[in-house]
Amino acid sequence: MSDPILLTPGPLTTSRSTKEAMLRDWGSWDSSFKAVTARILDRLTKLAEGTHAYACVPMQGSGTFAVEAMIGTLLPRDGKVLVPVNGAYCRRIVEICRYLGRTAVPLELLEDQRLAPDVLAERLAHDPTITHVALVQCETTSGIDNGIHELAKVITKAGRRLLLDAISAFGALPLDLRTVSADGVAISANKCIEGVPGAGFVLCKRDVLAAAMGTAHSLSLDLHAQWMHMEKTGQWRYTPPTHVIAAFDQALSLHEQEGGTEARGARYRQNCNILVTGMRARGFQTLLPDALQSPIIVTFLCPGDARFTFSKFYDLLKSRGFIIYPGKITAADTFRIGCIGQVHAEDMRRLLTVIDDCLRDMGVTNCAPALAA
Numbered sequence: 001m002s003d004p005i006l007l008t009p010g011p012l013t014t015s016r017s018t019k020e021a022m023l024r025d026w027g028s029w030d031s032s033f034k035a036v037t038a039r040i041l042d043r044l045t046k047l048a049e050g051t052h053a054y055a056c057v058p059m060q061g062s063g064t065f066a067v068e069a070m071i072g073t074l075l076p077r078d079g080k081v082l083v084p085v086n087g088a089y090c091r092r093i094v095e096i097c098r099y100l101g102r103t104a105v106p107l108e109l110l111e112d113q114r115l116a117p118d119v120l121a122e123r124l125a126h127d128p129t130i131t132h133v134a135l136v137q138c139e140t141t142s143g144i145d146n147g148i149h150e151l152a153k154v155i156t157k158a159g160r161r162l163l164l165d166a167i168s169a170f171g172a173l174p175l176d177l178r179t180v181s182a183d184g185v186a187i188s189a190n191k192c193i194e195g196v197p198g199a200g201f202v203l204c205k206r207d208v209l210a211a212a213m214g215t216a217h218s219l220s221l222d223l224h225a226q227w228m229h230m231e232k233t234g235q236w237r238y239t240p241p242t243h244v245i246a247a248f249d250q251a252l253s254l255h256e257q258e259g260g261t262e263a264r265g266a267r268y269r270q271n272c273n274i275l276v277t278g279m280r281a282r283g284f285q286t287l288l289p290d291a292l293q294s295p296i297i298v299t300f301l302c303p304g305d306a307r308f309t310f311s312k313f314y315d316l317l318k319s320r321g322f323i324i325y326p327g328k329i330t331a332a333d334t335f336r337i338g339c340i341g342q343v344h345a346e347d348m349r350r351l352l353t354v355i356d357d358c359l360r361d362m363g364v365t366n367c368a369p370a371l372a373a
């Protein structure tokens with residue numbers, strides 16, 4: 001049987017050639033591996049239009065390691081960071097700060113609510129001790145697009161600094177560092193660039209990174225030290241995930257061949273549109289209005305029909321070749337379906353007919369959520 005299609009927020013369904021790129025062993029000190037690393041860092045910087053002003057620093061581990069390294073290295077120890085919270089990944093930044101002994105001020109929002117630029121402006125005006133704002137570009141908990149371009153303008157105008165978790169957005173949603181002036185941008189290998197998990201990256205403003213010597217609280221998560229080592233030797237400071245990096249290099253080539261961020265975002269948007277239109281035609285409701293919905297992942301409310309259970313739905317879909325994702329929001333009973341990875345319009349259309357089969361097997365006839373039923 002062929003592999004199931006992953007409709008999740010990562011790890012994702014990847015291309016065969018990306019997987020095949022891992023069929024070779026590399027010496028981490030060898031010049032050909034150094035060249036692969038250098039090429040990746042250069043490509044990521046160019047994708048965000050960050051050439052010259054930014055340095056891209058890799059970090060072993062999952063995306064959270066990159067976020068923690070970014071906070072630990074680029075947020076000064078006496079800094080104070082405002083964190084708008086409308087989901088688990090925003091909340092994780094607050095938790096990272098707590099571990100690191102950095103002052104974080106959460107700005108609580110509802111999970112289906114985006115921070116309004118004027119609310120942010122007012123908050124910054126009222127508290128001049130806030131030095132930084134941490135934003136999540138797409139909050140994967142719900143799938144909300146947090147509209148960071150407008151917020152970034154407010155932050156810059158108020159003379160504060162931005163730390164951005166772009167992990168679930170990078171490569172699909174636009175990010176231009178000439179207009180979004182972030183000190184740091186966290187990226188992961190296994191989201192919209194469609195690599196395999198095991199590495200993250202932080203785009204760092206060069207002057208901020210240069211001034212961050214000795215700021216990090218952790219030996220292995222010190223981006224300044226990783227950067228210095230790489231500048232001197234072309235090597236990672238500690239063992240790199242060599243196969244992951246080789247696969248990521250191939251994934252970046254495929255991203256470029258597809259037409260870059262715009263084309264990839266358009267494919268995901270088409271996946272999302274087919275999914276949302278088809279699910280609504282079957283009576284399902286999305287958590288978010290279309291204006292806030294990112295093309296990354298969609299949260300659906302569970303049907304109120306007592307014959308619907310997520311675990312049964314999940315198992316039936318899995319047996320027919322699709323892996324979906326449980327809900328993560330706290331306010332309602334939900335599940336999520338991702339639109340990212342090597343997934344195309346025909347996969348989404350097939351998913352919808354498979355969902356019909358699963359609902360029939362469960363005897364679910366009404367897909368309206370409990371409250372609206």
Ligand SMILES: *Cc1c(COP(=O)(O)O)cnc(C)c1O
Pocket residue numbers: 009010062063064065067089136138139140165166167168188
């Ligand atoms: C996936 C993701 C992360 C990182 O999660 P890991 O499980 O550590 O890979 C961070 N932020 C966002 C918004 C994400 O979607």
